[in-house]
Amino acid sequence: MSRKITISIFRYNPNIPGDEPRMQDYTLEEYEGMTLFVALNEIREKQDPTLMFDFVCRAAICGSCAMLINGRPGLACKTLTRNLPSRFTLMPLPVFKLIGDLSVDTGTWFRNLQMRTEAWIHTSKKFDPNALEVRMPNEVAEAIYEPERCIECGCCVATCVTANIREDFIGATGINRVSRFMLDPRDERTEKEYFEIVGNEDGAFGCVGLMACDDFCPMDIPLQKQLAYVRRRMAKAGLKLDLKGMKIS
């Protein structure tokens, strides 16, 4: 049976002088299989063409539609309205710079993260485009695939207490990214080099362990496991330094 739903949406355009943050209600008819993506587009087409929100893929792949849905981070294109009450709120993700209404700039944040964590394979080998691909054991490829599934939606960052109070914290997504390269045998970085990137309060040791990131990752990436892996590697590196009283390699 169809019902009417009322969506209370955060409205604020920082580019309009004098605009004030406020909540605005939109009521529409729900139908079978309606996602928030569909509902928001319907609102924009039929009720309010000024409403700002982001979508690209509509299939939980691009990560651009993340928002706070009734206070919890999630992907609008993956959320069925029937799983929500007849009245609910939509807010932009915190932590990221607000572009307007539900649209935030995750791109700049993630670009900075890539640069800070040096998220590329570090190797001394020269690239030969004509060489055969180097084979990798299946279990290693599968272990790398797990963190690689991150779509950079920002849900884990938005829900993280530390990221909400410390702007330099790399968050679960950053730690996950580092774990991806630590697992990759082609990456020749030493433990010391990794320690410099992530062995600090802005990295693996800044997490206070509430693990909301793990609860709200829309891709179900085992973020807790990736954090434990990075912390173990960093603890071992730190221990080597302490016990031997010499530089870690």
Ligand code: FES
């Ligand atoms: S639109 Fe791409 S993840 Fe939702």
